[in-house]
Amino acid sequence: MLLRYLLLSLCFLVSCQHKEQTQPKPTRLYLMLSVDWEGDTLRSANLKALANFNKEFPNYPVIHFLNPAYYTKKNFLSPAEINKRIRTVLKPGDDIGLHIHAWESLIRSAGVRFRDRPSFWGPVSLGRGGERGDDVPLNTYTEKELTQIIRHSLKLLSDNGFSDIHSFRAGGWTSGPKVYRALVKNDIFIDSSAVPAELIANLYPGTRLYELNHKLWPDINLMSKPFKLIVLKQNFYEYPNNIGLADYVSTENFISSAKKLIEDGKKSHAKNLYLHFGWHQESAVEYFEHTKEGGQKLVQAHFLNRVEKGLNELQVLAAEQNVEIVPISLSHYQKLFFEKNNP
Ligand SMILES: [Zn+2]
Numbered sequence: 575m576l577l578r579y580l581l582l583s584l585c586f587l588v589s590c591q592h593k594e595q596t597q598p599k600p601t602r603l604y605l606m607l608s609v610d611w612e613g614d615t616l617r618s619a620n621l622k623a624l625a626n627f628n629k630e631f632p633n634y635p636v637i638h639f640l641n642p643a644y645y646t647k648k649n650f651l652s653p654a655e656i657n658k659r660i661r662t663v664l665k666p667g668d669d670i671g672l673h674i675h676a677w678e679s680l681i682r683s684a685g686v687r688f689r690d691r692p693s694f695w696g697p698v699s700l701g702r703g704g705e706r707g708d709d710v711p712l713n714t715y716t717e718k719e720l721t722q723i724i725r726h727s728l729k730l731l732s733d734n735g736f737s738d739i740h741s742f743r744a745g746g747w748t749s750g751p752k753v754y755r756a757l758v759k760n761d762i763f764i765d766s767s768a769v770p771a772e773l774i775a776n777l778y779p780g781t782r783l784y785e786l787n788h789k790l791w792p793d794i795n796l797m798s799k800p801f802k803l804i805v806l807k808q809n810f811y812e813y814p815n816n817i818g819l820a821d822y823v824s825t826e827n828f829i830s831s832a833k834k835l836i837e838d839g840k841k842s843h844a845k846n847l848y849l850h851f852g853w854h855q856e857s858a859v860e861y862f863e864h865t866k867e868g869g870q871k872l873v874q875a876h877f878l879n880r881v882e883k884g885l886n887e888l889q890v891l892a893a894e895q896n897v898e899i900v901p902i903s904l905s906h907y908q909k910l911f912f913e914k915n916n917p
Contacts, residue, residue, distance in 0.1 A: 600898040601839060601847060604907060607636045607881070608766065608852035610673050611744060611817065613643025613680065614702055616651065616659045620858040623878050624645035624663040631885060635764070636905035637852075638664065639673035639743040642730035646679035647705065657734050663855075669904045670736050672762070674727055675708040675745030676715065684726035686719045694746055700864060710747040711786055720756035721727075728760060741904055743767050746783050747815065749772075750790050754805045760894075763805075764904065766813040766850070768794045772816035776827070796831055797838060799848040802912065811902060811912060813850060820853040820877040828884040829891065834893050847897075853877050853885070856884075 588711045611625070628636075651659070660797040660860055665671075676678070681688045689705050690699045692714065699706040699896055715723065728739060741764040742749070747765035750756075757765060771788035791814075817823060817831055832849060839847045854861075858878040862870040892899050902910075 582822075584670065584868055591899070597726045598896065600833075601836070601894045602844060602900050603836070603847045603892060603897050604900050604902050605634070606813070606848070606850040606902055606904060606907065607634055607640050608747075608815065608850065609636055609855050609905075610852065611638060611640045611644075611660070611830045611855045612708065612745070612858050613641030613647070613674070613677055614708065615674055615742065615862070616644065616656065617856075617860065617862050620855055621662055623859045624855060627878060627882065628665050629698075630662065630663070630882060631901075633670065634901040635906070636665075637669040637671050637741065637904050638901070639671040639741075639766070639793070641673045641675055641680075641745075642729060642734075642738060643675065643677040643680040643708075643725045643861060645730050645734065646683045647703075649680060653734055658718060665872055667687070669741065669855075670731075670739055671741035671743060671764075671766070671904070672724070672727055672731065672739050673743050674712055674723065676710045677714055678705055678707040680727065681707060681715075683730075684723045686715065688723055690712055694778075694781060694786075696782075702870065703862065706744065711746055712744040712780075713748045713750050713752055714859055715784075716763075717730070717752045717756055720753055720795040723757045724760045724762070740764055741766060743815070747787055750781065751805075754803070754810060755871050758806045758808050758810060763808060763902060764813060764908065766904070767797065768812050769818055770795050770798075770814075770816065775824045776818075777822045796835055800907065800911065809912075813907075815850050815852065817849055817851045820851070820880040821857055821875075823851070823880070825880045825883045825887065828880065828886075829887050832888055832891060833885075836891070836897055840895075851881065853881050 595713045596817055604830050678688045693699045693709040699710050702708050742762050744767045746770045747767040749765050768791045774784040774787050794814050796815045796816055803810045860874050863873045
């Protein structure tokens with residue numbers, strides 16, 4: 575009996591070792607998804623598409639970067655209706671973050687002098703839906719003004735039940751040192767505005783939006799992971815949007831970049847990889863495009879579909895490459911990598 579037990583144990587050990595030799599431990603790919611809510615429209619087609627995404631990908635947490643300009647826009651929906659619509663696409667485990675485009679109504683309601691220039695696209699704001707400012711880089715404002723705009727934005731969201739906010743993304747990814755300081759003064763210690771500038775050039779080459787991002791984020795690329803900074807003597811974290819948003823990145827681009835990330839990661843024997851993709855609520859399946867005549871027209875989009883196809887293809891790629899996809903929220907990643915030794 576004892577001999578049989580020893581033999582069995584030996585077999586078990588040998589088989590385990592054999593398994594380890596033939597199947598190395600998978601590389602972990604931490605996958606983060608974020609949605610920018612621009613403060614512009616809350617159209618049922620886009621919201622339905624987001625709700626459908628949740629049904630198809632229930633285990634993929636999403637960071638919702640909310641712009642409070644929905645509450646300050648003139649002739650828009652009631653706050654109760656805005657809240658109801660936003661909540662149709664929030665699921666347990668998702669994060670809420672803050673997103674600011676400098677819309678005129680939001681800036682004025684914060685008690686700050688509105689600036690209508692420069693724009694991402696030219697000398698003066700083109701505006702959208704009858705209001706200006708969404709295309710004015712956030713870091714055009716002074717640190718004092720930014721502190722006030724962020725404080726007011728957080729209050730607007732908190733008054734509407736969105737109070738657990740610990741992260742931020744600037745409209746057009748235009749944060750940087752001045753915005754970081756204004757965030758810290760409002761107890762926000764996480765930014766996710768860093769982006770590889772060449773992704774902007776995919777869609778808007780030669781624009782100020784591209785130039786600004788090129789200057790702000792010269793060292794950010796596909797391999798960039800979340801990193802720690804010190805801002806006003808406090809720990810501050812930047813979570814790069816290292817594969818951009820779907821408007822700028824086709825499914826083919828997404829998969830070829832993911833392949834490169836995995837290959838480069840394996841070459842450098844990385845145990846963990848990081849990929850942060852996303853989309854805009856306002857352009858998930860339809861959006862208003864600027865026309866050459868200066869107006870806007872509603873066009874169909876396939877941006878959320880790009881994400882869904884990309885995630886499905888990524889699962890196939892991961893299985894081939896012995897990579898384990900770990901969909902993760904920002905708050906969970908923060909706990910796992912930055913707070914575990916730092917209670
Ligand atoms: Zn935005």
